[in-house]
Amino acid sequence: MTCKDEDMPDDHDMTAPADQHTVLPFFPKSIRGKLIISLLAVSLLGTLATSAVIYAMWRMEDRILIIESFCELNQKVLETRRYEKNYLLFGNERDLMLAFDYLDEVRSAIAGVRGLSPRSMAGVEPPYDQRLAAYENTLRQLRNHDLPAKRTAGLREELRERGSALTEQLLTMDAKAKQTVEREVWGFQKMAVYILFLAALAGSVLIFFLVPWITGPLEAIRRAAARIMHGETASIPLDAAIRDSVEGVELANSLNRMLAALEAKQTQLIQSAKLAALGRLTAGIAHEINNPLNNIYLTTEVLLEDLPHLQCSERLEMVHDILVQADRAREVVGNLLEFSRARKPGALLKIDLAKLVENSLALVKNQLHLGKITSHFHPVPAPVWIVGDPNQLQQVFVNLILNGIQAMQPGGVLSTAVSLDQEQHLAVAEVRDTGQGMPADIQRQIFDPFFTTKTEGTGLGLAVSYAIINDHHGEIKVESHPGQGTLFLVMLPLAPKE
Amino acid sequence: MQSCDQNQPCRLLVVDDESIVGKRLRQVFSKMGFEIETFVDGAPAMAAMIEKPFDVVVTDLKMADMDGMEVLRQVRLLYPTTRVIIITGYADEATAEKARQLGVFEFLAKPFRLDTLKDMVFRALEAKRQDDLQG
Known part of the structure; x- marks a missing residue:
């Protein structure tokens, strides 16, 4: 047909x-x-x-x-x-x-x-x-x-x-x-x-x-966007599927330009965040060093003016004051250096976290006694193995425990516990106090260098602890409500099984 | 003797959580004939102020319970002729501006020389004396 x-x-x-x-x-x-x-x-x-x-x-x-x-x-x-x-x-x-x-x-x-x-x-x-x-x-x-x-x-x-x-x-x-x-x-x-x-x-x-x-x-661009979200790639590759259409190439190019702009913006943001941190750091350093310096100035000037009229015991006290204040300034600088120095962990060892927390408690036994604080320790029956620098981690727990003790009135209870989170493959240590707790705005700042609510201290303790736990690929968190005490949680990856 | 009204000694209040500041300023200013009281916290200092007012207040900014800004605010509210000098280890521009709005007499950065503070205290006394004469 x-x-x-x-x-x-x-x-x-x-x-x-x-x-x-x-x-x-x-x-x-x-x-x-x-x-x-x-x-x-x-x-x-x-x-x-x-x-x-x-x-x-x-x-x-x-x-x-x-x-x-x-x-x-x-x-x-x-x-x-x-x-x-x-x-x-x-x-x-x-x-x-x-x-x-x-x-x-x-x-x-x-x-x-x-x-x-x-x-x-x-x-x-x-x-x-x-x-x-x-x-x-x-x-x-x-x-x-x-x-x-x-x-x-x-x-x-x-x-x-x-x-x-x-x-x-x-x-x-x-x-x-x-x-x-x-x-x-x-x-x-x-x-x-x-x-x-x-x-x-x-x-x-x-x-x-x-x-x-x-x-x-379009589908290729969508897939590339998903890969970017997962951090597998930084830009949309102009592969064959995209090059197949003029609009696809244009869209991919605009998206790539936007990504580059975003990245530049982010770098800028990080930079300004760094500057802000540096500003806070400067304020902290200024405060912590200017105070002992001021004390030294005042004491020295009074000594110069009145030396002949001062009693011997007074002179001795004042000279001692100068020494103590000089020490204080040196300590601030030392802490600062420790904070900023690349914290090269010492030998990485397999440690039982429960044992480590127990040792830290033993170190602060005297402070517990002086502050009339009761201590409860809840360890897990079996060792909780992690890998890390024992000295640095000890420093973290001593720090957290001392903070807890200082936050409490006599009669307070300090509870520490170590547990296992098998699901997340984590070791979890808790330090809980029955102090006055913290409002949210303070909680946000406690890990900032030189932030402190105490009249004594450098405000570096928690910042250094944070950095140490971070170096150990762990996480440190705070949970607190005013009037209900404070809980610090330290989560560290478990040691790989042999 | 540094005399103020009715030939009474001038009263100076020092509030600083650094106890050495109080100790040294007490040595210096009492020798100069001032009646000086020193505190490491804002709250007892305000209590003393209410009991018997001071001519000049020297206060630190950062303190545990009541900070220097609050001391300044309360003093200016209760005793408008009393002069407040703030001494601080560090203050940013925003804090300084807020203090100026609250009527601070002077801002003095630590570490300071004794003569600077003395000079400032004398000027504060003079300012208060002018106010008292007018009032």
């Missing part, structure tokens, strides 16, 4: 996009172009399907015309035979002449049928013309009045026979033509259904290939 031939190239078209974008250089590289191509392909499919159906209907109309022309031919033949019958019944010469005339119309109807019938159809078969001629011949002979009666009777019989043969054959041809037309109409219907089905199939294939083709670059 001709229509089959027509949809072959179309079939080729729909599978093309899947591989053409890697093969053909002129294939669109932008999402806009891809969308236009896709829409064109879809509308081409639609147009093709519609024109196929229109063509089928047009052909069907053709065939209906053939049936109609056959009808007309049939009518003419029947008309001729009606006059023939009248003549045979009444012997009227006029009927004979009319039948004769009608034969011309039959001929023109035959020409009409033949004009409409395509070659593929039988139409009016040539033997029919001979029969028609024979019938006409009989008619012509009957017009001759000089014939003997016997001959006339024979001719009349012949005319009836030939006439009925004409009708019969026409009926056969008509039925044949009708059959052919019906078959063709069914063919056209089938073809229209095939084309629609093919269009639907092609549409599905198009969707299957076009959607990833169009959204591919």
Whole structure:
């Protein structure tokens, strides 16, 4: 069928996009172009399907015309035979002449049928013309009045026979033509259904290939963004999937520029946070050093002014004051150096955290006694192994315990505990006091260098503890509410199992 | 003797959690004829102030219970002619500005020389004397 031939190239078209974008250089590289191509392909499919159906209907109309022309031919033949019958019944010469005339119309109807019938159809078969001629011949002979009666009777019989043969054959041809037309109409219907089905199939294939083709670059950018979120990469790589579309490249470039700007901003933020920390540090250092310096100045000046009038014991006390204040200043500087020095952990050892906390408690036994503080220690039955520098970690716990003791009035309770968090693979140490607790704004600052709520001390203890625990890949947290005491939690990774 | 109203000795209050500051200033100013009281906390100092007002207050900023800023605020509220000198190891610009708004007489950074403080105290006394004459 001709229509089959027509949809072959179309079939080729729909599978093309899947591989053409890697093969053909002129294939669109932008999402806009891809969308236009896709829409064109879809509308081409639609147009093709519609024109196929229109063509089928047009052909069907053709065939209906053939049936109609056959009808007309049939009518003419029947008309001729009606006059023939009248003549045979009444012997009227006029009927004979009319039948004769009608034969011309039959001929023109035959020409009409033949004009409409395509070659593929039988139409009016040539033997029919001979029969028609024979019938006409009989008619012509009957017009001759000089014939003997016997001959006339024979001719009349012949005319009836030939006439009925004409009708019969026409009926056969008509039925044949009708059959052919019906078959063709069914063919056209089938073809229209095939084309629609093919269009639907092609549409599905198009969707299957076009959607990833169009959204591919966006999907690649989305994946890259997810990788950036996970910190696996710093920028969106311009890989093949993204380079496949102009918009994808533009989007990736803008996003990369934005990422770079964000990173610059972040560096700037870190820098200003560092400056702020340095500012706080400076304030702390200034305060902690200026106070002992001031005491030394004052004492020295008074000594200079009044030396002759001072009693010996007074002089001794003042000189002692100077020494103590000088010590204080030195200690501040020492702490500061310790804080800022790269804290190279000493030998990393496998330590039992419970034992370490117990040792720290033993070190501050005297302070517990002096402050009239009760101490409760809840160790786990088995050792809790961690890896770290025992001296540094000891410093952390002594610090936390002393802080707790200093936060409490006599009669307070200091609870320490060591436990295991197998799920998170962590060792957890708790130091809890029953002191006055801290409001949230103070909690936020306690790990800042030189922040202190005490009149004595450098404000470096918790800052150093924080840094040490951080160096051990652990975490130190505080939980406190005013009036409800304070809990310090130290979480350290467990030693790897042997 | 440093005399103020009705030939009474001038009264100086020193509040600093560094006890040495109190001890030394007591030695210096009592020898100069001042009546001086020293405290390491703001609250007892304010109690003493209410009992018998002082002419000049020298206070540190950072203290455990009541800080110097609060001492300044209360003194200026209760005794507007009393002059307050703040001595501090470190103060940022915001704190200094707040102190000025509260009516601090002078800000003195530690470490300071005795003469500077003495000079400041005399100027504070003079300012108060002017106020008292006008009032």
